[in-house]
Amino acid sequence: MMSLNIRRRSAAALLAGAAAIGLLATGCSSGGSGGSGDPATLVAYTGQAGDYQINFNPFSPSRIGALGTIFEPLFFHNKAQVSEPVPLLGTESAWNEDGTVLSVTLREDVKWSDGEAFDAADVAFTFDMIKANPAINTGGFDGEVAAVDDTHVTLTFAEPSFVRGPDLLSTPIVPEHLWKDVNPAEDVIEEPVGTGAYLLEDFKPQAFTYKANPDYWGGEPKVKQIRFLSLSGNQAGADAIAAGTIDWQTGPIPDIQNTHENFPNYDAYTQAQNQMVLATCSSAEQGCTGPQTDPAVRQALYYAMDRTQINSLAFMDTASDMSPTFALTPSQDSFVSAAVTEKTVPVEPDAAKAAELLEGAGWTKGEDGIYAKDGERLSLTIEVVTGWTDYITAVDTIASQAAAAGIEVKAAQSSWNEWTDKKGKGNFQLAIDSLWQGPTADPYYLYNYFFDSSSGAAVGEAAGNNYSRYSNPVVDDAMDALVQMPLDDAAGRQPFFDTIQAEIVRDMPYIPILTGGTTSVWNTTKFTGWPSDDDLYAFPAVWSALDAAEIFKHLEPQG
Amino acid sequence: MSYFLRKIGFYAVALWAALTLNFAIPRMLPGNPVDILLAKLQQRGGTVTPETREAYALLLGGDDTLPLWRQYIDYLGNLFQGDLGVSVSYYPAPVSEVIGQSLPWTVILVGLATVIAAVLGVALGAFVGWKPGTWLDSLIPATTLLAAVPYFWLALLLTYLLARVLGWFPLQGGYDVVLTPGWNAEFIGSAITYGFLPALTIVLASIGGWLLGMRNMMVSTLSEDYILTAEAKGLSPRKILRSYASRNAVLPSVAGFAISLGFVVSGSVITEQVFSYPGIGGRLLGAVSNNDYALMQGLFLFITLAVLGANLVVDLLYGLIDPRTRARS
Numbered sequence: 001m002m003s004l005n006i007r008r009r010s011a012a013a014l015l016a017g018a019a020a021i022g023l024l025a026t027g028c029s030s031g032g033s034g035g036s037g038d039p040a041t042l043v044a045y046t047g048q049a050g051d052y053q054i055n056f057n058p059f060s061p062s063r064i065g066a067l068g069t070i071f072e073p074l075f076f077h078n079k080a081q082v083s084e085p086v087p088l089l090g091t092e093s094a095w096n097e098d099g100t101v102l103s104v105t106l107r108e109d110v111k112w113s114d115g116e117a118f119d120a121a122d123v124a125f126t127f128d129m130i131k132a133n134p135a136i137n138t139g140g141f142d143g144e145v146a147a148v149d150d151t152h153v154t155l156t157f158a159e160p161s162f163v164r165g166p167d168l169l170s171t172p173i174v175p176e177h178l179w180k181d182v183n184p185a186e187d188v189i190e191e192p193v194g195t196g197a198y199l200l201e202d203f204k205p206q207a208f209t210y211k212a213n214p215d216y217w218g219g220e221p222k223v224k225q226i227r228f229l230s231l232s233g234n235q236a237g238a239d240a241i242a243a244g245t246i247d248w249q250t251g252p253i254p255d256i257q258n259t260h261e262n263f264p265n266y267d268a269y270t271q272a273q274n275q276m277v278l279a280t281c282s283s284a285e286q287g288c289t290g291p292q293t294d295p296a297v298r299q300a301l302y303y304a305m306d307r308t309q310i311n312s313l314a315f316m317d318t319a320s321d322m323s324p325t326f327a328l329t330p331s332q333d334s335f336v337s338a339a340v341t342e343k344t345v346p347v348e349p350d351a352a353k354a355a356e357l358l359e360g361a362g363w364t365k366g367e368d369g370i371y372a373k374d375g376e377r378l379s380l381t382i383e384v385v386t387g388w389t390d391y392i393t394a395v396d397t398i399a400s401q402a403a404a405a406g407i408e409v410k411a412a413q414s415s416w417n418e419w420t421d422k423k424g425k426g427n428f429q430l431a432i433d434s435l436w437q438g439p440t441a442d443p444y445y446l447y448n449y450f451f452d453s454s455s456g457a458a459v460g461e462a463a464g465n466n467y468s469r470y471s472n473p474v475v476d477d478a479m480d481a482l483v484q485m486p487l488d489d490a491a492g493r494q495p496f497f498d499t500i501q502a503e504i505v506r507d508m509p510y511i512p513i514l515t516g517g518t519t520s521v522w523n524t525t526k527f528t529g530w531p532s533d534d535d536l537y538a539f540p541a542v543w544s545a546l547d548a549a550e551i552f553k554h555l556e557p558q559g
Numbered sequence: 560m561s562y563f564l565r566k567i568g569f570y571a572v573a574l575w576a577a578l579t580l581n582f583a584i585p586r587m588l589p590g591n592p593v594d595i596l597l598a599k600l601q602q603r604g605g606t607v608t609p610e611t612r613e614a615y616a617l618l619l620g621g622d623d624t625l626p627l628w629r630q631y632i633d634y635l636g637n638l639f640q641g642d643l644g645v646s647v648s649y650y651p652a653p654v655s656e657v658i659g660q661s662l663p664w665t666v667i668l669v670g671l672a673t674v675i676a677a678v679l680g681v682a683l684g685a686f687v688g689w690k691p692g693t694w695l696d697s698l699i700p701a702t703t704l705l706a707a708v709p710y711f712w713l714a715l716l717l718t719y720l721l722a723r724v725l726g727w728f729p730l731q732g733g734y735d736v737v738l739t740p741g742w743n744a745e746f747i748g749s750a751i752t753y754g755f756l757p758a759l760t761i762v763l764a765s766i767g768g769w770l771l772g773m774r775n776m777m778v779s780t781l782s783e784d785y786i787l788t789a790e791a792k793g794l795s796p797r798k799i800l801r802s803y804a805s806r807n808a809v810l811p812s813v814a815g816f817a818i819s820l821g822f823v824v825s826g827s828v829i830t831e832q833v834f835s836y837p838g839i840g841g842r843l844l845g846a847v848s849n850n851d852y853a854l855m856q857g858l859f860l861f862i863t864l865a866v867l868g869a870n871l872v873v874d875l876l877y878g879l880i881d882p883r884t885r886a887r888s
Contacts, residue, residue, distance in 0.1 A: 050831075050841030051661060053649035061596055061615055062650045135618035140610030167608075185618055186651040205660050206837055207736035229736065231835040236731055243723065243730050417850055418589040420598050436607070455609050462594075464609045 040557050041209075041225040042527060045237045045249040046543045048230050051205035056192040058172040059136040059184050065228065068549025069210055070113075070194035071172035074104055074123070076550050077440035080271055080531070080539040081331050085166075085440075086550070089118070089173055089195060095486055099160030102168065106151045110217045112175045114193045120147035125176035127155065135185040139167045160484045163448070166439040170546060197221045197553050206230050222556045223527065241266060247523040250541040256316055256519060265525040269532070270517035271540050272320040274434035275328070275446075278382060278398070279468050281426050282509035286469040287459030290429040291378050296361030297407070298508040300354040301380075304405035305398060307347045307514055314394035319514035321345065325501040326435065326450075327443040329515065334490070335443050337498040340505060345512050354405040371406045379408040383422055383431040386413045391432045394513065423467045426459035434516050444482055444493075447500050450510065451475050470509035475500050529554040563875065570871050577863040582634050585855045586627075592619055592647040592850045599849075619647050634856070643860070644853035648845055654857035657842060662824065662861075664733055665838035668754050669823045669830070672761035677816045679762065680769020684812075685805045687770065688777020699774065702767035714760040714833045721756060728756040731835035757834045761827065769812060776808035783807075814873050821869030825862040 048064070056066035074090035085093075092105040110118040127145035130137050143157040155168060174184075178193055192200055197218065198210035210226040231237055234251040241253055241263060253259065259268035280298055281288035291297045302324075311319045320329075321344040327335040329344060336343065355365075363371040363378060371378040380402075382395045392413065399409040409430075414422070422428045438445020449455065453471035455464030463469060478496040485493050520540045522530050531540045531551060538547040538554075593616045597607050625633070637644065643654035680702075687695045705713065722730045734740065734749040780786065781804055789799045828840035839858065846854035 050845050051837045053646075053652045053657060053660070055649070055652070060650065061600065061618070062648060135614055138611040138614045139608065140613075188651065202739070204736060204740060206733055227736065229732070230837070231731055232832045232841060236832075236835045240731060245730070415589070416598070416848060417595060420594045421589040421591075424594055449608065464612055465607060 040223065041227055042223050042248065042552070042555065043227045043229060043246045044542050044548075045229050045231055045240060045246045047234060047237065047249070047251055048228070049233045050230060052203070052208060052228075052230050053205070054190055054203050055188040056200065057184065057187060057189045058174070059130070059138075060188070065208065065210075065545070066189070066192045066194065066200070067172055067545040068196065068547075069198040069226075069545070069552065070192045070196045070200065071174055072194065072196045072549075073170045073172050073546065074106075075169040076538070076546060077166045077170055078536075078538055078550075079437050079439065079441050079547075080273070081536045082334065082441045083537075085169065086537075089123075090169065093165070093169060095162055095165065099162040099484060099486065100157050102155040102157075102161070102165060103148075104153045104155070104169070106153065107217060108151055110195050111215060112178075112193050112195055113199055113213060113215070114175075114178075116175065116177055118173075118175070118195055119150045120153045121150075122176045123147065123153045123173055125179070126171065126173045129174075129179065129184055130171070133184050139164065139171070141168070141171075162486045163444055163483050165487060166442075170439055196549065198226065198549075201225070218553070221553050223552055224557075226552060241521050247526055248520065248542050250518060250520045250543055252316075252519060253521055256318060259521060265523050266521050267524045267530075268519055268521045269530065269540055270318050270519045271531075271536070272515040273328070273518050273539065274436060274516040275322050275326060276319065276394075276432070276434045276513040276516045277510035278430045278513065279423070279433050279510050280430050281428055281459065281467075281469060282507070283456070283469040283471055286426070286456065286471065288426060288469060290380065291373075291376065292380055292429050294361055295507050296357045296363070297378065297380075298511050300357045300405065301398075301402060301407060301409075302508060302511050303346065303350045303354040303357070304402045304407060305346075305513065306349040306401050307345060309401070310394050310397050311514060313397050314390050315514070315516065318517040318519060320517065322512050322515040324505050324508075324512050325443070326446055326504065326510075326512070327497075327501075328437065328441070331441055332443050335494075335497055337494075337501040339498060340501055342505075345514070349401055349405070351405045354407075358406070365406055369403075369406060370408045377408065378406065379410070381410045381412050381429050383412050383414065383419055383428045385416045385419045395432055398513075424462045426457070426461075426463065426467065426469060430511075432513075435510065440487075442487060443497065444479075444487075447475070447504075448479055451500070451504055452479055468509040470504075470507065472503055472507065475503050526558055527555045528558060529556050566871065566874050570867055574863070574867055577867065578635065578638065578860070579631075581856050581859045581863065582631055584859075585850075585852045588847075588850055592852070595848075595850050596647070619650060638860070643857040646846075646851055646854040646857075648849035648851040648854065654853050657854060658839070658857055658861060661837060661839050661842050664836065665827075665840070666823060668757060668836065668838065669761065669827055670820070671754075672758040673765070673816075673819055673823055675758070676762040676765040677769050677812070677819070680766045681773045681809060681812050683766075684770040684773025685777055685800065685808065688774040688781070688808070689800050689804070691774075691778050691781075699767075699771055702770050704767075705763050706765065706767035708764075710760070710764050711829050711833060713764055714757075714830065717756065717760055717763075718833065729753050733837045754836075757830050757836050760833075761830060769815075772815065773808060773812055776811060777804060780804050780808040814877065817869045817873040817876075818866070821866035822862075824865040 052064050055063045056070065057063055058067040058071040072088045074088060075085035075093065076088055077085050089107055089110065090104045091107050094103050095101065106120055106123065112118055124145045124147040127141060130141050143155045146154050148154060175193055195217070197213055197216045199213050201209040201211040207227055207229050212221045212224045214220045229246060231240060237246065237249040237251050238253040240246040241249060244265065255262060256268050259266055278301065280292040281290070282293060284293040311317055323329045323336055323344055324342055325336050325340055327333065358371050363373045366372045366377065384391050384395050392411065395411045399411060402409040419431070423431055435446055435450055449465040451470055452466060453476050456466040456469040456471055457463035478499045482493055482496050518541050520542065524530065531537055538550040540547070540551065542548050593612065596615055597612060600607055646652050646654050646657050649657050683698065687698055718730065722728045729752060732753055734746060734753050738746045738749055740746055786799060786803055789803050824839060828844055830836060831838045831840040842854065843858050846858060
């Protein structure tokens with residue numbers, strides 16, 4: 001009896017004490033702003049959900065930072081705009097005539113942040129290390145690297161490899177003297193030493209901080225500190241913007257059009273980068289089943305969409321035009337074939353055109369207003385991820401628009417894991433998704449990822465990127481030819497782009513919807529120099545490490 | 560003695576069943592970790608080439624080629640050596656490290672909040688039950704209302720009012736990240752400031768249950784003959800309240816309390832989401848969405864052990880403090 005009483009009393013005292021300390025502490029710290037009080041500190045949120053686990057290995061897929069900011073590549077390639085690569089550790093690069101030897105001239109007088117000098121041996125070491133460790137060789141590097149002298153390196157390949165240039169030159173370079181004893185696949189590099197503009201100041205699971213590198217070869221950056229916070233997700237990020245505790249997040253916030261009116265310190269900038277599509281399991285030869293294996297059905301669906309309505313209902317009018325050739329518009333317009341008549345996707349529905357296409361392919365309208373062929377109703381299911389509300393709204397909108405054109409469309413929601421699994425194995429008819437871009441502004445990469453038959457697979461087997469299982473020898477051949485040509489040979493490459501575009505616009509294994517925007521919200525009162533329409537020097541997304549590193553260097557604190 | 564042996568035997572079987580389920584359930588999830596990792600990378604604008612897929616399959620894979628029974632044996636064997644494996648989503652960090660980093664936050668926040676809610680609820684319940692039918696009874700609907708409101712809604716409302724509008728508490732996080740975690744007054748003060756609001760929401764949402772349970776037990780205990788005897792002996796009402804009525808009425812609450820302590824380690828996924836508070840809940844959510852089998856298993860193991868352990872302790876304690884339980888068995 002005594003003991004129980006004592007315990008209860010002490011618990012009550014503990015509670016009272018805790019409450020008192022709590023109130024006291026609140027009284028002292030003014031507001032508790034999450035640490036953005038210091039004007040020279042930029043606080044960013046990368047979308048990391050939950051705590052950070054330390055990992056500053058630039059080759060690790062679970063890295064939390066260091067790529068670009070601490071470990072620099074040879075060149076920076078801007079994927080937001082067609083432009084010359086920005087020299088970083090390299091100053092010049094050139095391919096030989098047949099694309100088998102890439103020569104790179106390196107910057108002189110660069111030092112690692114521990115004081116050692118950077119030279120060609122480090123570059124050679126980095127590439128050799130990647131080649132020797134298949135688990136980190138994400139670019140499939142199989143060439144020979146040689147340091148000619150302190151400032152010249154050559155990469156030699158057995159086959160023409162022009163198209164690999166941007167990926168190779170974006171490889172982060174690491175110091176030989178520290179990495180020679182490191183297992184690059186498994187070491188988390190708790191104390192990263194690089195050549196970049198920033199140094200790691202401290203790490204905590206809830207936040208990590210960079211500080212400016214005073215000896216950076218390009219001059220000490222003006223933003224002196226960058227802190228990355230961990231929050232619980234995009235919603236928490238939007239809350240933090242509203243509370244003014246973070247300076248940059250890439251992700252949606254409510255009422256995006258009026259960001260500046262709602263939060264006077266902030267501005268929102270949307271860069272159209274991901275082309276949203278209804279991906280189809282397109283190839284009957286590979287085992288796909290369903291009406292969508294008929295190109296006429298895919299075309300009809302393409303014309304049945306009312307994209308103005310989709311954009312306003314599902315995407316808050318942040319989506320933009322798209323070219324049916326999948327060359328990103330407007331930044332890659334120069335690659336679009338002259339033979340393609342529709343430069344951008346139709347914004348208004350064209351039911352007559354859809355009907356004409358379907359009837360031309362032998363479909364007839366049934367009594368219920370839905371087309372049918374050989375007793376098979378034109379009914380399709382679109383797979384969408386649970387909780388991806390913009391896509392779900394888009395699919396519902398498309399369903400009602402398709403019904404008007406005599407096509408029945410149903411939505412099937414599943415978890416992200418299950419959805420990914422269905423796509424990979426080919427157990428789907430249609431899936432709403434977006435296609436991503438390559439390492440630089442060039443449509444070759446997207447064609448290679450999504451339309452090349454080598455990354456497809458039969459239904460039931462796991463496909464690579466080309467999960468539509470599109471397989472077209474004409475496209476494959478054109479792509480093989482493009483590999484043989486330097487990226488800057490626009491005149492030579494264009495005929496092959498024309499061929500690819502003619503084929504994929506006709507076959508349409510991915511039905512274009514619109515180009516989705518990536519929206520960044522950033523603090524324009526504290527910092528200037530953010531990318532803009534006039535000067536889009538990098539793809540503005542805080543989670544895109546190499547781009548973010550470039551942006552950090554451009555920013556200037558105000559006042 | 561046989562009572563304790565039987566209990567422990569039962570818990571051993573329960574533990575084995577839990578471990579087996581723990582192995583099986585994550586493997587029934589669709590998808591595999593490499594696909595999820597790649598999907599995540601490409602969503603983040605990374606370029607995913609066929610070579611990338613190969614490299615990451617090589618980095619993370621390996622396990623899946625073994626037959627399932629082999630994986631099961633290895634799993635049990637590793638568990639007994641305390642090896643929980645390597646987390647895929649935080650590769651190459653070991654699971655025990657990932658959990659160890661988050662566990663203290665959860666145990667302190669949810670643990671303290673549970674203790675406070677239970678102590679307050681039981682004390683108030685005893686008091687309310689002591690005088691049934693008075694205005695104090697209105698505490699019951701008031702607190703059950705708080706418990707009935709969906710927790711996330713209550714949490715969001717309080718956050719909006721106390722953090723956004725009034726600015727009394729910080730909105731998100733576990734402490735001011737400028738500070739370095741450690742045993743210094745500044746950090747602890749900051750942690751308390753940041754933890755106050757999340758703890759408040761947990762206490763408000765769960766106090767109703769304790770209060771209601773205790774109050775009802777009090778009412779039925781008060782009608783027992785021994786209370787009448789105590790009153791007849793002329794003991795003071797306070798003495799009767801504390802030593803006779805409450806002590807008997809609190810027994811079911813003690814059992815409930817031990818069990819709810821077991822659930823503390825599972826954290827509070829919603830609390831952590833709303834407040835961006837560090838802890839186990841966020842890890843669990845991440846593990847499930849990333850098909851991170853090892854981390855899932857590790858987390859479920861901790862939760863299972865804590866719940867089983869708490870139950871075992873209650874069972875054994877019950878045998879000690881309430882001889883009737885032991886006699887009947």
